[in-house]
Amino acid sequence: MSLFAGVFRLSTEENIPLSVKQSIEKNLSRNTKEEKKTFRYDDSDLFLVKWSSGSFEDNAWINRENRNISTLAGDPILTENGHRINRDKQLEVLHQACETENWNVFAKTRGSFSFVNFDSKKKLLHLTTDALGVRSIYYSISNGFLFFSSALRILEEIQYIKKTLSEAGMAEQSLYDFPLDNRTPYNEIFVLKESEIISATNSEITKKHYYDWSCREVFNGTEEEGAEKLIDEFQESIRLRLHSNESHVYAFLSGGMDSRVIVSLLLKQGCQVEALNFSPPGSQDLRFAQLFSEAAGEKCCFNYSLSNVIYPNFSLLAYHMKTNIESNKVLNIDRPSFIWSGDGGSVGLGHVYMDQKMLDIYESQGVEATAQYFLALHHKIMPLGILTDDAKNRLPDIVLNNTISEINKHSCDDLGRRLYLFLLQNDQRRHLFKHFESIDLHGLEFLTPFYDTEFIKTVTMMPSHWCILHRLYARFFELLPKYAQSTPWQVYPGHVPCPVQSTEKLHYQWDREYKKPSSFVKRLTLAQSLFTIAGKNELPEGIFSSAKIYLAALLHLLNVKNYGYLHDFLYNYHRFYKSCITNRL
Numbered sequence: 001m002s003l004f005a006g007v008f009r010l011s012t013e014e015n016i017p018l019s020v021k022q023s024i025e026k027n028l029s030r031n032t033k034e035e036k037k038t039f040r041y042d043d044s045d046l047f048l049v050k051w052s053s054g055s056f057e058d059n060a061w062i063n064r065e066n067r068n069i070s071t072l073a074g075d076p077i078l079t080e081n082g083h084r085i086n087r088d089k090q091l092e093v094l095h096q097a098c099e100t101e102n103w104n105v106f107a108k109t110r111g112s113f114s115f116v117n118f119d120s121k122k123k124l125l126h127l128t129t130d131a132l133g134v135r136s137i138y139y140s141i142s143n144g145f146l147f148f149s150s151a152l153r154i155l156e157e158i159q160y161i162k163k164t165l166s167e168a169g170m171a172e173q174s175l176y177d178f179p180l181d182n183r184t185p186y187n188e189i190f191v192l193k194e195s196e197i198i199s200a201t202n203s204e205i206t207k208k209h210y211y212d213w214s215c216r217e218v219f220n221g222t223e224e225e226g227a228e229k230l231i232d233e234f235q236e237s238i239r240l241r242l243h244s245n246e247s248h249v250y251a252f253l254s255g256g257m258d259s260r261v262i263v264s265l266l267l268k269q270g271c272q273v274e275a276l277n278f279s280p281p282g283s284q285d286l287r288f289a290q291l292f293s294e295a296a297g298e299k300c301c302f303n304y305s306l307s308n309v310i311y312p313n314f315s316l317l318a319y320h321m322k323t324n325i326e327s328n329k330v331l332n333i334d335r336p337s338f339i340w341s342g343d344g345g346s347v348g349l350g351h352v353y354m355d356q357k358m359l360d361i362y363e364s365q366g367v368e369a370t371a372q373y374f375l376a377l378h379h380k381i382m383p384l385g386i387l388t389d390d391a392k393n394r395l396p397d398i399v400l401n402n403t404i405s406e407i408n409k410h411s412c413d414d415l416g417r418r419l420y421l422f423l424l425q426n427d428q429r430r431h432l433f434k435h436f437e438s439i440d441l442h443g444l445e446f447l448t449p450f451y452d453t454e455f456i457k458t459v460t461m462m463p464s465h466w467c468i469l470h471r472l473y474a475r476f477f478e479l480l481p482k483y484a485q486s487t488p489w490q491v492y493p494g495h496v497p498c499p500v501q502s503t504e505k506l507h508y509q510w511d512r513e514y515k516k517p518s519s520f521v522k523r524l525t526l527a528q529s530l531f532t533i534a535g536k537n538e539l540p541e542g543i544f545s546s547a548k549i550y551l552a553a554l555l556h557l558l559n560v561k562n563y564g565y566l567h568d569f570l571y572n573y574h575r576f577y578k579s580c581i582t583n584r585l
Contacts, residue, residue, distance in 0.1 A: 001055045001337060001443045002073045003028055004116060005149035006041075006048035008125045008200055012144025016047050020145075020160050025049055027157045029440040041069050045202070046118050046125065053443035055337035058088040062095050067120035070095040073150050074135045075445075077111030077240055077452075084240045098126050103197065103210040107131070110240065110453045114150045114192075125200045131211050131453040133194035133429040136436065140189045146200050151437050155189055156579050163188055163580045165540055165573075168402055171395045174572045175380045178430035180402050185576040194425050213421055215412040219461040226462050227475035230349070230455070234476075237452035238265050241340075248272045248333050250322065251340035252314075253302070254279060255288030255490045255509075257350070257470070257477060258342030262449060263292075263300060264484040266340060272299045274331060276339070278317050281306065283507040284490045291487040315435045319442035337444055344450035347428045349459060350470040351420060352492055353378060359416045359465060370419070371403045383569055386548045395543075416464025424456070470495040526564055527557035533570050540577050544570070 005024045007016055021042070028038070029051040039061045041048040050061060050071050062070045070091055078090045085093075097105035098117040112134040117126040127137050127148055139148040142161045149155050156163070169183040182190045192198065195211040219226055242249075249266060253259045253275035263273050275293055279285035286304070293302035305321040318339055325331070346352040353374070362370040375381065382399070384392045407422045428451075435446060449455065459467070466472045474496040478485065488502040490509055530553035533539065534546045549570070556563040 001053035001439055001445050002050060002060070003150050003154075003440060004048065004050040004071055004073055004114075005151070005154045006046060006116065006147075008118075008146040008148070009045045009202065010141070010144050010146055010200065010205075011202055014144060015044065016145065017160060020147075020158055021047050023158050023160075024149075024154060027154050031440050031443070039063075039071065041118075043067065043120065045120070045123050048116065048118070051440065053337065053440075055335070055443060055445060056087060058086055060087045060091045062091055068095075068099075068118065069120075070098065070115070070117040072113050072115040074113035074130070075111040075241075076106075076109040076113045076115070076130070078105075078109055079240065103208070106195070106197075106210040110237065112448065112451055116148070123202050126197060127192065127200075128197040128210070129192045129195070131195045131213075132451060132456065133192060133196070133425065134432060134448075134451055136429075136433075137192045138184065138189055139192070139198065140186075141205070142188060146205070151439075152184065152189070152191075153437055161188055165577055165580055167395075168398050170540075170573060170576060171382070171399050172402065173576070174569050175375075175382065175399055176427070178426065178433070180406050180426050185572075186580070194429060213425070213460070214410045215414060215417050215421075215460050217461050218414075218463070223466050223472060223475055226466065227472060227479060230458055230462075230472070230476050231479045233455045233458045234261070234449060234452070235265055237449035237455050238262065238269065240452075241447045241449060242266075242269060242271070243334065246271065246334040248274070248331065249340060250274050250276060250318075250333060250336070250338065252276050252318070252342060253289045253293065253300075254342070255283070255285035255292075256342070256346075257473065257489055257491070258345030258450065259289075259340075260292055260342075260484055260489060261345065261477070261480060262340050262342050263296070264480045267296055267299055268481060273301065273340075274325070274333065275300055275302050276318055276321055277302065277304050278306070278314065278321070280507065283509065284488075284502070285509055287504060287506050288488050288490055288502070292484070292489070295483045295487050297483075313434045313438055315438055315442045315444055315446075319444055322444075338447055339444055341446040341448050342450065343431055343446065343448055344428060345473075346492070347423055347431075348450045348456055349467070349476065350473045350492070350495070351423075351464070351467040352470070352495075353423055353427070354416065354419055354464070354468045355494070356465070356468060358419065359468070362415045362419065367404050367407050368400075371400055371407060374419075375400065375403065383566055386544055386552060386566065386570075388542060388545055391543045414464050416468070417460060420460070420464055420467070523557050523559060526567055527553040529567055530556070530563070530570065533567075533574050536574075538574050538578050538581070539570065540573060543573065 007020055028049055037052045037054050039050045060072050076090050078085055112130045114129045114135040114137045129135055129137050137148055137150055138152045138155050140161050147155055163186045166187045169179040169185045172179040173185050182193050184191055195209045197208050199206045249271050251263050251273050253263055266273050277289045293300045361373050382396050407418055410418050410421050412418050488500045489498050491498050534549040552563040555561050
């Protein structure tokens with residue numbers, strides 16, 4: 001559990017400002033309850049600080065006598081003779097790879113990580129991230145300096161970086177919940193893409209990728225054989241993330257497939273699992289998790305905590321729940337700051353946002369029609385009613401054209417695989433944004449085998465029509481221990497159904513009526529929030545009509561029409577625009 005941030009001097013003759021150094025050190029960690037463990041490098045060309053919660057056994061920090069330095073956040077997962085080597089040794093391998101520019105070494109990593117290397121003699125800086133880009137590095141080139149950080153919030157606080165809203169980035173952020181490609185909500189800040197390496201000297205900046213995700217290898221067996229290959233690779237991804245002799249672990253457990261797969265295979269490895277669940281009462285997610293835990297036996301201990309937040313930060317919830325559990329009983333968890341998470345399974349293996357019609361449209365009508373269908377299917381539609389006439393004519397085309405560009409990025413023979421890679425390298429890699437942005441507050445590391453690079457590479461070998469709608473995932477699921485298939489699990493609408501039926505009346509996770517705010521108090525609260533956002537002059541000019549927002553708030557309050565979805569859309573613009581107009585020089 002670590003973060004790093006720094007600044008590298010480019011062509012400028014100016015020294016790295018003291019105010020920038022102070023801002024980085026001040027904002028790296030906001031945790032005031034625990035002693036900070038920091039590492040610092042400071043010379044005329046590079047200032048770098050790393051914070052660690054101390055949960056990893058090793059520091060993953062190299063500072064040679066010649067002032068060459070390397071460090072990382074996360075766990076690359078490199079192996080020797082089939083066994084994972086520790087992080088300090090992994091860092092040594094990556095450090096040497098940078099010295100010889102042997103980038104193929106990075107292509108052998110399986111985990112999620114961000115990495116920085118500096119050669120003081122050559123004045124050469126390398127920044128890179130994992131093959132999926134899950135563990136982000138954000139960067140900005142401004143006033144003759146290259147600023148970088150493994151958390152966006154740290155760059156947001158540096159006054160030396162002028163920030164203006166990115167029209168494309170914000171439109172995508174508000175619809176997708178993340179910008180596409182290397183964009184952020186700001187014109188001046190970018191994020192490293194999957195397997196991307198940025199190399200910088202005092203005179204130039206270059207970019208390259210150490211792995212090409214364009215599919216060239218195709219699996220030639222049957223679907224059953226494909227499922228067997230996938231589960232073998234997945235079990236290997238779990239084995240490599242388990243430490244030797246580790247026997248007692250934390251894991252999330254919902255009522256769906258992803259976390260059940262992981263818990264089942266951890267139990268198969270002989271682990272005792274403390275299962276954590278935050279689902280609403282009366283939900284399938286809660287009840288199905290309880291039933292599975294009972295079927296799994298005494299080695300699966302079910303722990304439940306209610307969340308009253310609509311879109312919670314599960315990392316913070318887990319931290320508070322774990323703290324409460326540990327204050328009431330002695331567990332002897334082997335690595336108490338690590339939690340196994342099923343995040344990434346629905347997109348990575350289930351191909352959740354794809355269907356047969358999408359593939360058919362792609363084959364017969366091309367990418368533009370496919371992108372339009374995709375946006376409509378998943379309700380990624382701009383709320384035109386509150387936009388100005390100019391924005392109404394411009395923003396939808398920006399999102400559509402950028403979506404088309406991302407789908408076309410890879411030249412796979414399997415057209416459906418292009419769609420999959422679009423989702424993998426945009427939606428999938430941004431899933432853990434909240435987790436990494438708040439890691440200094442909770443100090444938790446998620447173990448995410450569904451993000452394993454070799455596992456995802458194996459998925460990309462499979463024909464896309466096998467994988468859509470959880471089809472291949474269902475065959476994969478059949479290879480789990482029998483008790484894992486004996487109780488019902490929650491599935492996506494229209495996807496492969498669960499063969500075990502439940503007669504209980506339970507709320508469905510994707511039931512919109514279940515989430516619909518109907519009480520007057522809820523409508524009043526949301527309407528007041530819309531009025532406040534529109535009335536504070538903290539929305540960018542030329543995008544929204546305040547009068548139309550007021551009208552929508554009134555209609556929502558009177559229960560004429562549900563405009564609840566506008567709140568998150570407007571709050572996105574409000575939050576990032578406010579960051580632009582504060583913290584300036």
